[in-house]
Amino acid sequence: MTTANRLEAQHLGKSYGHVHALKDVSITIRPGEIHALIGENGAGKSTLIKILSGVVRHDRGKILLNGQEFAPSNPQDSLRAGVGTVYQDPQIVESLTVAENVFLGRFLTGGSGWLQRKEMIRRTEKLLQSLNISLDPLQLCTNLTVADQQLLQIARAASFSELQLLILDEPTSTLTPTEVERLFTLVDQLRQQGVSILFVSHKLEEIEEHADSVTVFRDGTYVTEYRRDHYSIDDLVHNMVGRELDQVQPKSGLATPQDLRLSLDALSGKGFKNVSFEVHAGEVFGLFGLVGSGRTEILRAIFGADRTSSGSMTLAGSPYQPKSVGDALRSRIALVPEDRRGQGLIPEMSVGENATLSVLKRNSKFGWLSSAAIRQTADDLVKKLGLKTAGINAVITSLSGGNQQKVVIGRWLATEPELLMLDEPAAGIDIGAKNEVYRLVDEVADSGVPVIVVSSELPEILRLCNRVGVMHEGRLVGILPREEATEESLIALATLGAGQPVAQ
Structure with a gap:
């Protein structure tokens, strides 16, 4: 050996x-x-x-x-x-300092049992310097x-x-x-x-x-x-x-304009200002930009999670001003969040329970849940999504990241949404699972449902979207049809915030 x-x-x-x-x-x-x-x-x-x-x-x-x-x-x-x-x-542990996190679980104490804070700070400074890491040992990690x-x-x-x-x-x-x-x-x-x-x-x-x-x-x-x-x-x-992935052609613009489903007019809110765009039936509209540019905040405003400060929205031709997530749900708007573990799943629950959370009302009668109906709905979703799982009773955390994401998406698809929004839909999942997620998005759009996708991955944006809106420091600085959108043009808009007029 x-x-x-x-x-x-x-x-x-x-x-x-x-x-x-x-x-x-x-x-x-x-x-x-x-x-x-x-x-x-x-x-x-x-x-x-x-x-x-x-x-x-x-x-x-x-x-x-x-x-x-x-x-x-x-x-x-x-x-x-x-x-x-x-x-x-x-x-x-965000409530502790950098030095305290370095020594977490093994704080230095003297013979009297008192915490040797100065020595911890000294050793942390020496360690960070040896690694060329520019952090302040006294800084709270929440920042x-x-x-x-x-x-x-x-x-x-x-x-x-x-x-x-x-x-x-x-x-x-x-x-x-x-x-x-x-x-x-x-x-x-x-x-x-x-x-x-x-x-x-x-x-x-x-x-x-x-x-x-x-x-x-x-x-x-x-x-x-x-x-x-x-x-x-x-x-x-x-x-x-272990197989050849199907070659999927990138999207193009819609051949003919479809019914207008969602319209934002000079909308402003937390993290974004004066944003206007439209999304049509069967269209996948992308929002691209750097982290912190306001993309996620726009989805949250549409979903009623954050209030807007000015501007207006229409949904299917009627004024739309959600005051809560409940308003959005009643309007059949679905949001697949970026943080699937923290916001999209309940880790203590099973695959079946997580998959059917959004349709409990449909599977109940006179206020009583029907276990048989829930099991049938869960089984149908597992088959439709092609989930790799030991069964609907398996704990959701036993699934891979890609299969967890399919559960979150599938749960919202079960509500038959009028608008589907996805925030970083394929983050942290492998190439095979990504293709499966992309096909789900294609199927939703092909059925006539409008889709909004937020993504930091340019190949993903170019693969999925008919049109791409680009955010820069909270403002929508350009909307490009797929035929005109390239990695270079999108990066230029996202980083420089100039170059293209905003047009519907």
Whole structure:
């Protein structure tokens, strides 16, 4: 057995009841390399991360870290061994300072039991300087951006012992290009110091640029490993999904104008000002812009979650001024939120319960819920959406991110909406699941329902939308038909806020 490898996972298996999350998978990570791990949602990536992080124990196989057997019983064991994990959702206590988060769970105390705050601050300053991270140890974490919270998590992992392996779980899914560059600058610095990086991402172009090796999982099994420059994006996609993805043509503008369904006239509210646009039956209207440009706030105003301050809306030709989410629901408007875990799902509930939350009234009689009707509705949705699940009674958190997103979308489709709005509909899900979500959007639009899509992904906007409105600092600075919309034109409008007049 050689000790040249940083980590060797050999024939790992992990089951949850009758569901086999990992089936005889192996992966080898070398010292000082960036090793990407890819696969569709549900391929087993998250399970491997949990095993290496000490969150769960594997059932079969063994793991070697620097040639020694490694079987952490909890996250603290993993950190003490030099294995740190940065999750997609930062594990930060926002009410504490940067220094307190670095020493979370192991605050420094003297012999008298008093907290050694000054020493914690001193050590945190030294740590941050060694990593070239510009954070104030005394700053409250509630004021940190997601990017800074991720850098803080890396610093915390490095503070336990000599960092051997850093696991990054979808680290760039919500970051701006500048923040992504900052993150990879730190990653490269750590790699040069001999730290190995396990990098989980759905962004294949990012993997192609940064990874030294790529391992592909599919359905809980190991498929293959590639070294840099010995694969193409098509190779990765084919091995991830095990099938050829259908080639889908980008949208074009609607051939003939359809019925006007939604109109905003000089609408202003929290985060946006003087916004006007129209959405027609069967149209997918995109809203593109940088984070904080006002896109999400417009959806919230239409959905009645936030009040508007001026301007007006019409829905199906009638004045529309929602004072609450209830008003929007009664008007059959649906919103799939960006934060599916925090706002779209109830984690303690089952797949079936989450899928039917929006149609409980339909499945009740004289105030009593019909269990049989709810089960039938849930079963129908599972079949229609092609969900990969052990059954409608499985806990929703047992599903992959892509399948969770399909549950949220399907729940709203069950209401037969007159307007469907989606905020970052494919964020953090794999390429196969993205295609399935896109087809759901196509089917809704083809049925005549108007759709509004907010997305930070230009290929997604160009794939889905008939027209694209571009936001810049709270203002709608351009509306482009699909034939005129290019990545260059949309980025120019989003960053510069000039170049095109706003037209319906």
